[in-house]
Amino acid sequence: MTASSPTILALDFDGVICDGLIEYFEVAWRTYCQIWSPANKIPADNLAARFYRLRPVIETGWEMPVLIKALVDGIDDDKILHEWVTIAPQILLDYKLQAREIAAILDNSRDRWIANDLDGWLSLHRFYPGVIDKIKATVASNVKLYIVTTKEGRFVQQLLQQAGVDLAPIVIFGKEEKRPKYEILRELIQNAEYKPVSLWFVEDRLKTLELVQQQSDLADVKLFLADWGYNTQAEREAAQNSQRIQLISLSVFGQEFSSWA
Numbered sequence: 001m002t003a004s005s006p007t008i009l010a011l012d013f014d015g016v017i018c019d020g021l022i023e024y025f026e027v028a029w030r031t032y033c034q035i036w037s038p039a040n041k042i043p044a045d046n047l048a049a050r051f052y053r054l055r056p057v058i059e060t061g062w063e064m065p066v067l068i069k070a071l072v073d074g075i076d077d078d079k080i081l082h083e084w085v086t087i088a089p090q091i092l093l094d095y096k097l098q099a100r101e102i103a104a105i106l107d108n109s110r111d112r113w114i115a116n117d118l119d120g121w122l123s124l125h126r127f128y129p130g131v132i133d134k135i136k137a138t139v140a141s142n143v144k145l146y147i148v149t150t151k152e153g154r155f156v157q158q159l160l161q162q163a164g165v166d167l168a169p170i171v172i173f174g175k176e177e178k179r180p181k182y183e184i185l186r187e188l189i190q191n192a193e194y195k196p197v198s199l200w201f202v203e204d205r206l207k208t209l210e211l212v213q214q215q216s217d218l219a220d221v222k223l224f225l226a227d228w229g230y231n232t233q234a235e236r237e238a239a240q241n242s243q244r245i246q247l248i249s250l251s252v253f254g255q256e257f258s259s260w261a
Contacts, residue, residue: 006143006200006222008188013149013156015204015229017131020151023124025051027113028064031106035097036069043068050077056230057084059207060150061175062103066091081232107152114158122162128228130254132163139165144192147172148184148201182212185221198222202253204229206238209245224248 014020025048033041050071051064057080058064066088070080080087092098114121138145147156147167153174160167173184181203189197197220203209204226212218225231225239228250239247 004198006198007194008144008146008192008197008199009138010146010148010185010188010199010201011135012203012205012208012226012229013147013151015231016202016226017127017135017147018159019126019128020124021052021055022126023121024055024064026124027106027110028068030109030113031065031102032068032072034105034109035065035102036095038072044072047071053077054080056205056232056235057081058230059205060099060103061106062099063088065102065106110155114155118158122159125159127163128250130250132165134254135160135165139167145171146188147174148181149173150175152176180211181208182215182218185212185218186215189218189221200224202226202248204231206231206235206245209239213244222246224253226250226253 011017028051029043029047032038047068051067054067054071054077058067063084067080067084069091070087071077075087092102110121135145145167147153149156149172151174153169153172153176156172156174157167157169177184181201185199185201189199199220200222201209201212202224206225209223209225212221212223223245225236225245225247227236227239227247236247239245
């Protein structure tokens with residue numbers, strides 16, 4: 001990262017601010033059981049570890065129970081890692097399922113869980129070391145902070161509140177936006193109170209950063225791939241070789257936060 005400060009900092013949530021792998025697996029397993037009704041409702045000992053390792057292939061929530069189905073069906077981990085874009089649709093086809101119905105089942109499962117045991121649900125999320133303190137420092141600075149995520153905004157707000165960060169809903173752009181992240185970044189620039197705008201975007205998904213990179217009007221946005229998030233070694237190497245995308249570690253990320261606070 002450079003020594004200069006942004007005027008706007010846009011952060012992804014899952015994989016940048018918060019590690020939700022334990023919750024992901026639990027809600028994905030519950031959804032898988034609801035859809036496929038396995039005889040054994042207890043996951044195999046190694047299933048969670050395999051799911052965690054393959055989490056980088058997941059782009060949106062509905063794919064999580066489908067990933068569990070692929071693992072239970074014995075599809076090789078390396079095959080999933082390299083061919084997920086064809087494996088997931090094939091599973092939908094084989095079982096006459098649609099992504100939106102799986103998403104609805106997963107969301108309903110999560111909603112019931114939150115309604116019945118909010119503390120238990122919250123406890124399965126871990127904030128990456130030092131990130132909450134850095135967010136608080138940024139909020140107290142002149143840098144405008146936004147959360148741009150595919151997680152539902154209400155979940156983001158609940159988790160942050162639990163950690164002592166009370167962000168207004170207006171600065172959280174969640175799954176309910178139903179539009180690409182680059183469109184949200186464009187809007188943040190257009191609506192910025194002060195010009196010129198220097199926007200930094202920290203994301204753990206390389207594909208998302210590459211989509212921003214393809215937008216000619218967003219050429220000045222600084223793009224950072226969080227190496228502590230849900231990405232693969234190959235994706236981290238691609239970022240290292242990119243002229244536009246910078247690979248950063250959690251320690252560097254924290255140092256940069258404090259430099260403008």
